[in-house]
Amino acid sequence: NTQSTSQPTQAQCPYSGAHTNAGTGCPVSARAAQFDPFEDAYQQDPPEYVKWSREQEPVFYSPKLGYWVVTRYEDIKQIFRDNITFSPSIALEKITPTGPEANAVLESYNYGMSRTLVNEDEPAHMPRRRLLMEPFTVDALKHHEPMVRALTRQYVDRFINDGKADLVEQMLWEVPLTVALHFLGVPEEDMDTLRKYSIAHTVNTWGRPKAEEQVAVAHAVGNFWQLAGKILEKMRKNPEQPGWMQYGIRMQQLHPDVVPDSYLHSMMMAGIVAAHETTANASANAIKLLLSHPHVWQEICEDPNLIPNAVEECLRHNGSVAAWRRLATRDVQIGGVSIAAGSKLLIVSSSANHDERHFADADLLDIRRENASDQLTFGYGSHQCMGKNLARMEMQIFLEELTLRLPHLILSEQTFTYVSNTSFRGPEHLWVHWDPSANPERQDPSILNRQHPIRLGEPSTHSLSRQVVVQETEMLTDDIMRIRLAAADGQTLPRWAPGSHIDLVCGDLGISRQYSLCGDPANPQVMDIAVLREDAGRGGSAWVHQHVRSGLPLHIRGPRNHFHFDEQASKAIFIAGGIGITPIIAMARVAKNRGIDYQIHYCGRSRKSMALLASLQEHGERLHVYAADEGLRADFASLLATPDAETQIYACGPQRLTDCLQELCECWPDDALHIEHFHSTLSKLDPSREHAFEAELKQSGITVTVAANQTLLEALRAANIDIQSDCEEGLCGSCEVSVLGGQPDHRDVVLTRSERAAGNKMMSCCSRAKDKHIILDL
Ligand code: FMN
Incomplete structure (x- = not known):
């Protein structure tokens, strides 16, 4: 209950009366003692502010706050996982208790905010969440997309010719609020008042308002509460209307025990805050972050496929929820530190998102980061943000619209200010400027018809494409083409290890195909693939053979590797059938350089049909070639007759070859045989x-x-x-x-x-x- 007040913080110090450190006189470290999330340094960059903690003291007691502070990814995920030991009941509790005057004001409004989903304990929480979740599912959210697009366009229209804008003021605050209202089913007419009240609510819950501000804030919150009540009454008269609140009203009628009547009022008020401010802040943070990395902004302008994962990476790198709260319900250990039952925890999720233990090069903004969606900005587990996919949708659409219409946007010089609070974080203003005469739509109004499909739900690696250019092609056999790719911007390409493949996007066919990298992993300037034309195939390889020529720009995704080669192995047997030589040749080259004891067995119809034979000659006697038209057949039964604990086998080729190898390796140690399949054996779901x-x-x-x-x-x-x-x-x-x-x-x-x-x-x-x-x- 937000009415409940915290104990004076000093009294909660777990160390009071405990033995003290000889050196400092207090077991709280100096940095822990200084920690103050209301300081500007925290507001400006929370993960940086607690970097020392992530590195040296990942769980510490903050005497100023009266909370234990947790900063590492795994510890925080563990806390989110266990909502019984770590109760969410204090998630909305006022960090700074209000004085009697403000409390009296709140009472005068009959303010009665009770628990909502976010701070509800089990067993009440899950049945309620289950019952109220349906409108948040991907299917249910789809129909909101045109509304979000139309609103975004309308707001950008208003300032597109001005040459400068405060994006928070002129777009990012109001659009999410309107979307939130639509989603909740609230009429638009009360928007301006709601906006004012919802800011006050944030300060009331998460901030440290001064005594004189407290009363004004209390009035705003009281008004917010009353307005929410009035709107709810309107809705109850017409509960068949679309909207989450109306859905809640219907559920309340069906399951009054699970969704109590009194609950709806709190849900309405919390819903507005949750759906609105988090997204507004997240969007402002994301745009600020991207514009302060102009080359990244340029990349997403050129390739909107990158937007869904860029959104996810921005949520990770600079999300709108900096920290969250939990209450320990029993004595427990976190990261080896003993925490007593009743302790309050501030879990700094923004710090977890910068934890090097989970995110490589965590401070780097990498919009192609494969595990960006592991970010904890939405929380995790049973209390994970229900509106996450609505937020993702809005952020994608904002970025799509701005990169399409204002690719020349520049972040203006400015000092960023934040509403002082522990949890919700976003700049109060975001000034940008541009040259309106260079607006692309002035040259070509048809760009306004361009629309990129948004990705509902978490981003898929399907969207992480990069542009490359074909440097050269060569027919290796009658039907195998070698293609050399270079980065479109002349830069280097991502590093890859043998066994990796890329996904090649086949023009406008709407399909992509995987191709193993068969060149030299040590050369980051180019990537080689070899593509067999499969005339009876599904069209991908035929497209490649028909269209790919030197100079052609292409999109690829990856590299990705599911066929890892153990470079520490002492012995290796490489077996390739036909085009299956592509990953094998890269492995064999590394095996040779590393001094591994290896053999290559390469089977095909005829030498004429077998690609890369000339390059393989460097392996001398280690290479065994079996061309069927020469009457040569590999004797795998003999080769694999005696299992050897030190040998790893890597195979790629047609199914009958890999099936046979699998059978022959039955008596080998588990996992000695590694296979890459080029074709799925999966039949259609029947x-x-x-x-x-x-x-x-x-x-x-x-x-x-x-x-x-x-x-x-x-x-x-x-x-x-x-x-x-x-x-x-x-x-x-x-x-x-x-x-x-x-x-x-x-x-x-x-x-x-x-x-x-x-x-x-x-x-x-x-x-x-x-x-x-x-x-x-x-
Ligand atoms: N096909 C090749 O011709 N060369 C390759 O190096 C190659 N590597 C592949 C790697 C993986 C991981 C997978 C799953 C498939 C690979 N394929 C390769 C098969 C192609 O992806 C694709 O299935 C083939 O070109 C036929 O496509 P189509 O039926 O659309 O013509």
């Missing part, structure tokens, strides 16, 4: 032969039904669970989920024999449950 099952999601506290005509991945996404995926054919391994109970029915070709037998992970794009129930660590 609902008549499948059964529906339930997936219980341990962390999220929900159970998802996977229908017979649906994949587990589809069902998880429909329930707003973030899962990465890539090929969605059981080939790539991106969509792996951990299994805690029940038996997976594996359909992928990624997991090894022992991994399948262990049964503790599965590929959600294709694998199912053997029985009716499976428990996942999600």
Whole structure:
């Protein structure tokens, strides 16, 4: 209850009366003693402000705040995971208790904010969350997209010719508020008043208002409360209207025990704040961050496919929720530090998002970061932000509109100010300028018709493309073309290890195909692939052969690697069939350079049809070539007759070859054989032969039904669970989920024999449950 007041902070010091350090006289370290989240330095850059803590003292007691402060990724995720030990009940509690005068003002408005989802404990929370979640699912959110687009366009129209704007004032505050109101089903007429009140509410809950401000804030909050009540009454008269509140009213009627009547009023007020300010702040932070990295801004202007992951990376790097709160309900250890029952925790999620232990080069803004969506700005587990996908949608649309219409936007010189509070963070103003005469739509008004599909839900690595240019092509055989790619901007390309492949986007066909990198991993200037034309294929390789010529710009994604080569191995056997030589040749080159004892066995129809034979000659006697038209056949049965604990086998080729190898390696140590499959063996999902099952999601506290005509991945996404995926054919391994109970029915070709037998992970794009129930660590 936000009315409850904190104890005076000093009294909570867990060390009072404890033995003290001889040196300082106090067990609280000097930096911990200085920690003050109301200082400007915290507001300006929270992760930087607590960097010392992440590095040296990841869990510390702050005497100024009366809270334990937690700053590392794993510790914070663990806290989010366990909502019984770490109660959310104090999430909205006032950090600074109000004085009697302000309390009297609040009372005069009958202010009665009770718990909402965000600070509700179990067992009340989950049934309520389940009941109220449907309007937040990806399917339910789709129809809001045109509204968000239209609003965004309308606001940009207002300032596009001005040459300068305060984006917060002129767009980023009001659009999310209007979207929030639409989503909640609130009439627009009360927008201006609501705006004023919602700022006051933030200060009231998270800030440290001075005594004289407290009373004014209390009046605003009281008014906000009363207005919310009035609007709710209007809605109750017409509960069939669209909107989350109306949905809540209907649920309340059906399940009054789960959604009590009194709850709706609080839900309305909290909903406005939650849906509005977080997104407004996140958008302002994101645009500020991107514009302060002009080359990154330029990249997304040129390729809007990058926007969904750029949004995610901005949420990670500079999110709008800097920290969150929990209450320890029992004595517990966090990161090795003992915390007593009743202790309050400030979990600095913005710091977790910069934890090098989880995010490589964490301070770098990398819009292609593959694990950006592991960010904790939305929280995690059963209390994860329900509106996350609405926020993602808005942020994508804002960036799309601005990069399309104002690619020449420049961040103006300015000092950024923040509303002083522990949790919600975004600049109060964001001044930008540009030359309106250079607005692209003045030259070509048709750009306004361009619309990029937004990505609802978490970003997929499908969207992380980069532009390259074809430097040269060469026909290696009648039907295999070698293609050399270079970075479009003349820069270097990402590093890759043998076994990696890229996804090549096949022009406007709307498809992409994977190709293994077969060049030299030590050369970051170029990437080589070799593509076999498959006339009976699905059109991708035919497109490549028809269109790819020197000088052609192309889009690629990756590199990605699911066929890791153990460079520490002492012995290796490489087996390739036909075009399967592409990943193998890169591995063999590294094996040679590293002095590994290796052999290459390469089979094909005829030498004429076998690519890269000339380059392979460097391997001398280690290379064994079997051309069928010469009557040569590999004798794998003899080669693999004696298992050897030190030898790793890497194979790539047609299915009959890999099946045969799998059989021959039955007696080899588990996981000695590594296979890369170029083609999926997955047949189309046939609902008549499948059964529906339930997936219980341990962390999220929900159970998802996977229908017979649906994949587990589809069902998880429909329930707003973030899962990465890539090929969605059981080939790539991106969509792996951990299994805690029940038996997976594996359909992928990624997991090894022992991994399948262990049964503790599965590929959600294709694998199912053997029985009716499976428990996942999600
Ligand atoms: N096909 C090639 O011709 N060369 C390759 O190096 C190659 N590498 C692949 C790597 C992976 C990880 C996968 C999954 C597939 C690979 N393929 C490769 C197969 C192609 O992705 C694609 O399936 C093939 O070109 C046929 O496409 P199409 O049926 O659209 O013509």
